[in-house]
Amino acid sequence: MATVASDEVVVVPDPNERVSARILRFLAKAPLNLLLIVIAVFWLVPTIGLFFTSLMTANDFASFGWWKLISNPHLATWDNYSNLVHHTSIPSSLWVTVQIAIGGTILPIIIASLAGYAFAWLEFPGRDWAFIIVIGLLVVPLQMALIPIFSLYNHLHLFDTVFGLILFHTAFGLPFAIFLLRNFFIGIPKDILESARIDGASEIRIFLRLILPLGLPAIASLAIFQFLWTWNDLLVALTMARNTQPLTVAIFSNLRQFGSNIDLIAPAAFFSLAIPLAVFLAFQRYFAEGLLAGSVK
Amino acid sequence: MFLAPAVILLVVWILYPLVYTVWRSFYDRSGANFIWFDNYQTLFTTDTTRTAIRNNAVWVAVVPALVTAIGLVFAVLTERIRWGVAFKIAVFMPMAVSLFAAGVIWRIMYQQEPSRGALNAVIASVHDKVQPPGPLSDALPSGTQLTGTPATGIVLKTPVRPGSVALLPLTGIPPDQVPAGSVQAKQPTPQAGAITGAVWRDFKPGGGTPGKLEKEEVGLPDVTVELRDSSGKAIATTTTSGNGNFTFSDVKDGEYKTAIGSATFRQPYGGVAWLGSKLINPSIMIAYIWVWAGFAMVVVGAGLAAIPRDVLEAARTDGSTEWQVFRRVTVPLLAPVLSVVFITMLINVLKVFDIVLSVAPPSVQANANVIALAMWRTSFGGVNDFGLGSAIAVFLFLLVIPVLALNIRRFRREV
Numbered sequence: 003m004a005t006v007a008s009d010e011v012v013v014v015p016d017p018n019e020r021v022s023a024r025i026l027r028f029l030a031k032a033p034l035n036l037l038l039i040v041i042a043v044f045w046l047v048p049t050i051g052l053f054f055t056s057l058m059t060a061n062d063f064a065s066f067g068w069w070k071l072i073s074n075p076h077l078a079t080w081d082n083y084s085n086l087v088h089h090t091s092i093p094s095s096l097w098v099t100v101q102i103a104i105g106g107t108i109l110p111i112i113i114a115s116l117a118g119y120a121f122a123w124l125e126f127p128g129r130d131w132a133f134i135i136v137i138g139l140l141v142v143p144l145q146m147a148l149i150p151i152f153s154l155y156n157h158l159h160l161f162d163t164v165f166g167l168i169l170f171h172t173a174f175g176l177p178f179a180i181f182l183l184r185n186f187f188i189g190i191p192k193d194i195l196e197s198a199r200i201d202g203a204s205e206i207r208i209f210l211r212l213i214l215p216l217g218l219p220a221i222a223s224l225a226i227f228q229f230l231w232t233w234n235d236l237l238v239a240l241t242m243a244r245n246t247q248p249l250t251v252a253i254f255s256n257l258r259q260f261g262s263n264i265d266l267i268a269p270a271a272f273f274s275l276a277i278p279l280a281v282f283l284a285f286q287r288y289f290a291e292g293l294l295a296g297s298v299k
Numbered sequence: 300m301f302l303a304p305a306v307i308l309l310v311v312w313i314l315y316p317l318v319y320t321v322w323r324s325f326y327d328r329s330g331a332n333f334i335w336f337d338n339y340q341t342l343f344t345t346d347t348t349r350t351a352i353r354n355n356a357v358w359v360a361v362v363p364a365l366v367t368a369i370g371l372v373f374a375v376l377t378e379r380i381r382w383g384v385a386f387k388i389a390v391f392m393p394m395a396v397s398l399f400a401a402g403v404i405w406r407i408m409y410q411q412e413p414s415r416g417a418l419n420a421v422i423a424s425v426h427d428k429v430q431p432p433g434p435l436s437d438a439l440p441s442g443t444q445l446t447g448t449p450a451t452g453i454v455l456k457t458p459v460r461p462g463s464v465a466l467l468p469l470t471g472i473p474p475d476q477v478p479a480g481s482v483q484a485k486q487p488t489p490q491a492g493a494i495t496g497a498v499w500r501d502f503k504p505g506g507g508t509p510g511k512l513e514k515e516e517v518g519l520p521d522v523t524v525e526l527r528d529s530s531g532k533a534i535a536t537t538t539t540s541g542n543g544n545f546t547f548s549d550v551k552d553g554e555y556k557t558a559i560g561s562a563t564f565r566q567p568y569g570g571v572a573w574l575g576s577k578l579i580n581p582s583i584m585i586a587y588i589w590v591w592a593g594f595a596m597v598v599v600g601a602g603l604a605a606i607p608r609d610v611l612e613a614a615r616t617d618g619s620t621e622w623q624v625f626r627r628v629t630v631p632l633l634a635p636v637l638s639v640v641f642i643t644m645l646i647n648v649l650k651v652f653d654i655v656l657s658v659a660p661p662s663v664q665a666n667a668n669v670i671a672l673a674m675w676r677t678s679f680g681g682v683n684d685f686g687l688g689s690a691i692a693v694f695l696f697l698l699v700i701p702v703l704a705l706n707i708r709r710f711r712r713e714v
Contacts, residue, residue, distance in 0.1 A: 031380070038380055041373075042389040045589065049396070051417055052404045067415045068407070117305035124301065132302075137710050139313055141699045143650050145674050145692040147316035149323060149685050152678075154311075173312030176305055209301075234397030236653045237671075241679055250399050250653075258661055260406065271403040275396045282395030286388070289395075293594065294601050 049275075056082055056268035063264045082269040092270050095252040099233060099274070101164045102248055106171035106232030107225050110179045113172065115221065118183030119213050123195060124205070133184065139177040147174070148241050155242055162243045170242060171232045179224050182292065186220035187213055223292025226285050230278050249274040317696075324689035338690035348691065350665065351673035354580055358651060358669065362584055363644035367637055369588065370595020374603050375625065377596070387600070391593030398590060402657025405586035409573035409658070419570035432567035434478050434521055441470035441501035442510025449564030452525065458554040464489050465496030465557040468510055469519065472500050477517060484518040485542040494550050496557060498522045499543040518543025522563050527556045536560070574659070576666040583658045583667055587651065595640045602636030603629070642702055649698050670695050 028035075054068035057078040071078045086092045120126070121133050151170060152161070160166030190213065198208050214221070236250040247255070253270050256263040282289060327334045342348050373390060377383035393401055410416030413423035440446070440453045445467065447454040459465045464487050477500060484499035501507070503515040520541045525533040534555075539545045573582045606629065614624045630637075652671040659667040668676075670691060678688030 034376065035380060038376060038386055042386050045389045045393070045592075047417065048404045048408050048589065049392070051407055052400075055407050063415070065415075067410070067417060067420055069417060069420070113304045113308065116301040120301035134707055134710065136309070137706050138703050139309060140706060141646055141703050142313055142317065143671070143692065143695045143699060145650070145671055146320050146696050147312060148675070149678055149689055149692070150316035150319040151312060169308070170312060173308040176308055177313075180305060205301075230395060234399065236397070236399045236656070237675065241675070250397060253403070254399070254656065257403075257657060260660065264407075267403060268407070271400045275400045278395045278397070279392065282392070283388075286391070290391075290597050290601075293597060 052268060052272050052275075054078075055264065056272045058082075058265070058268070060262050060265045063268075064261055082265045083273075086266065086269050086273070090266060090270075091247070092249070092252060092266075092273075095247050095249045096273070098164060098246055099248040099250075102167050102171065102235070102239070103229050103233040105164070105168035106175065107228040109168060109172045110175040110228055111221055111224060114176055114179030114224070115183050115214065115217065116209070117176070117180045118187050118217075119209050121180065121184040122187035122190075123213075136177050136180050140181060142177075144170075144174050144238065148237075152241060160242075162246050164246055166242055167239055167246070167248075168232075170238050171228075171235065175228050175231065179228070182224055183217060183220055186217055190216050219288065219291065222285065222288040226281060226289050227292055229281060233274075233278050320689045320692050320696075323685060324693045325686075327686050328684045330685065334686070338687045339694070341687055342690050342694060347665065347668060348673050348677075348687075351668040351670050354668055355649065355651075355670045357580065358584065358648045359645060362587060362648045363641050365584075366588055366591045366595045366644045367599075367641045369592045370597075370599045370640060371630070371633070371637065373592065373596040374600040375629065377600065378603065387593075387596065390596055393590045394593045396590065397653065398587070398651075399653040399657050401586055401590045402583075402654040405582070405589070406574070406658050406660075409582055411570045411572055411574065413568060413570045416570060416573070418573065419568075422571060423568040426568040430565065430568075433561075433563040433565040435469065435472060435476070435519065435563050436566045437471055437473070437476065438469040438564060439471035441468040444468075444510055447558065450561055452558040452561045453564075454527070454556055454558040458556055459494050459496075460554055461492050461494055461550040461552060462489055463494065465494060466510070466512065467496060467498045467524070467557065467559055468501030468512070469498065469559075470501050470509075472502075472519075478520055480520045480541045481517045481543075482541045483514070484512055484516050485544055486512050487544050487546075490546065490548070492550065493546055493548040494526065494555065494557065495544065495546045496524070497543040498524065498539045498545065498559060523560045525558045525560050526550070527558055529554065531556070533558075533560070574663065576663045579659050579663045579667045583655055586658055587648075587654055590654075591644060591647070595644070598640050599633060599636055602633050606632050642705070646699055646702055649695060 051068050054071050055063060057071060057080065058068060059079065059081070062077060121129065121136075147170075155161040155166050158166075160169070194212060194216075195208060198212055203211070234250065235248070236254060239246070239248045239251045240254065243251070249270060253267055253274065256266055256270075260267065323330070324338055325333055325335060327337070343352075373386075377386050380386065396404070408416060408418050411419060413419040438449075444456055445453050446456050453467070453469075455465050455467060466487075481500075484497055487495040487497045489495060497512060498519045499512060500517050500519055501509060501512075503513055507513050507516065518539065518541055520539055520543070522539045522543075522545075524537055524539060524545045526535040526537075526547050528534050535547055535550075537545050537547055572578060610632070611624060611628060614628045619627070650671050651669050652675065655664070655667050655669055655672050664672075674688055674691040674695065676682065677684050677691060
């Protein structure tokens with residue numbers, strides 16, 4: 003039906019009719035467009051609200067809503083952000099978050115791509131069973147590890163260290179990472195590997211020269227996931243550290259006096275989400291692909 | 300060799316803790332005494348943990364289904380608009396935001412006073428269209444001649460007849476709430492066959508006599524005055540002018556009461572208590588759905604893209620309506636994808652934690668408790684009972700075991 007209609011338009015090149023047809027089509031879809039605009043606004047406004055709130059003093063927050071800044075731009079101030087930089091522990095928390103996020107992204111990628119390669123292309127006894135265990139570990143709640151690892155970290159002096167947090171994130175990121183990479187690596191054509199092996203390339207060489215470059219799309223997806231996950235973590239850092247506070251924990255410790263600390267909470271929270279948001283917007287294609295590979299398969 | 304680092308990490312950080320936590324859950328707080336299932340009994344009999352389990356049950360019953368349904372609807376609708384990609388980015392964006400920060404975002408949205416909380420501001424603007432607030436919401440009767448409450452209307456005690464004057468003095472009106480157009484109040488003049496009167500602000504700087512209309516006291520315009528018959532029914536209404544005067548003309552002989560209607564004193568809309576103990580759970584769920592709807596939409600959207608177009612076209616040419624196509628063709632074909640989204644959300648919802656901490660103010664956190672939060676509180680939040688904490692963690696683990704089994708079965712079928 004649709005093709006017939008468009009053919010007619012081509013046959014009768016009457017610009018007026020085309021415009022009117024277009025208007026008609028738009029009007030027919032107007033309620034749908036309107037509905038979706040309202041929904042999109044509902045999804046965008048809260049984050050914008052946080053940004054505007056981050057430009058308000060605590061006193062202003064107590065007396066009026068953030069949308070008043072739209073009509074009264076002079077009420078907005080960047081002071082909260084400069085106070086954040088100069089007078090709080092937020093910059094050092096940011097440094098902790100950056101370290102955790104980078105370490106917690108790179109380490110699982112290295113370890114999981116090695117393991118993923120082994121599961122995909124190396125023969126060893128019990129391989130399928132081992133992989134089934136990995137799949138089983140996918141859904142283990144990390145609450146199961148909090149108490150024992152807390153005790154273990156106290157013994158190993160890993161408590162309250164960035165390294166301890168990175169190791170925790172790495173371990174709990176591994177099942178998904180191995181699962182994702184193994185499934186991707188297994189899709190690499192066997193001939194390529196076989197011919198490399200016949201040429202006498204070592205497994206390490208195959209891994210570095212063939213698997214890693216070919217697996218880059220999957221690794222990119224994984225990197226984004228791990229980055230967002232480690233950057234956004236609250237629970238692990240809250241439990242396994244005291245003074246090594248990432249941004250989330252630093253904000254959390256100010257949350258009790260929400261109203262009076264809002265001039266710290268709002269800018270810090272906005273800052274903490276601006277970076278993952280930028281990463282997400284820059285690499286959203288990989289993000290969506292990883293999501294699909296991880297869930298649909 | 301390729302596997303060694305992964306094996307070490309998985310064993311030390313996940314497998315060993317798994318066994319340890321199960322074992323620890325049978326010991327008491329000190330860790331010295333083996334107490335069998337006592338911790339599990341405590342888990343199901345203590346108020347805090349029972350609230351947590353009950354709340355989490357509601358989460359499980361409501362949220363995964365809603366997120367899946369919203370994702371499906373969004374995915375289908377975005378296919379029909381030109382700006383579908385922009386819409387998808389907008390809805391998907393909160394996925395990048397931590398649940399903790401999302402909680403802060405919604406805590407700001409949920410502020411109760413409509414002047415401060417955006418959500419209540421929207422509701423209040425609709426509400427005030429339907430039921431506008433009274434011009435004098437804080438006013439009180441002045442002197443001893445008036446009775447009644449703002450809710451029922453304020454009534455002059457002495458009955459009036461045509462030809463007499465009704466004086467209705469009010470107080471408790473701050474200078475900035477005196478309505479625009481207000482001028483010096485005027486002593487009303489009696490008229491034959493009519494009831495006249497005045498409503499005024501019975502306050503003058505430096506004192507004055509309550510109930511007496513004096514200089515420097517201003518009239519209150521736009522106040523609705525009711526004339527009530529002996530049964531208390533309003534038979535006529537009028538509004539006051541700038542000097543506070545009002546007139547009911549052509550009144551039949553008899554005794555009447557004059558009253559200021561309750562609409563004059565109606566309070567401005569106070570806003571929904573999103574962060575109060577009654578609504579805190581739905582409020583947190585809304586914030587959570589806001590975060591996860593994008594995930595469902597994208598996964599369902601990918602499933603939708605994989606449905607062959609000609610199947611849908613065939614159904615349409617057969618004369619099916621859009622709704623029938625959706626209901627009979629699209630949804631059944633998407634069933635596997637929908638179940639994946641549903642199960643993923645089920646697991647996420649069981650572990651919900653951060654967002655509860657950041658949306659719920661400390662005073663209502665007990666009402667908003669969930670299993671993961673109870674586990675953390677019990678183990679690290681002051682109580683420091685590793686026995687009970689382990690039992691809660693094991694309980695959580697038992698709840699995800701069906702999903703674990705399902706994952707493994709699906710994998711074995713694939714191999």
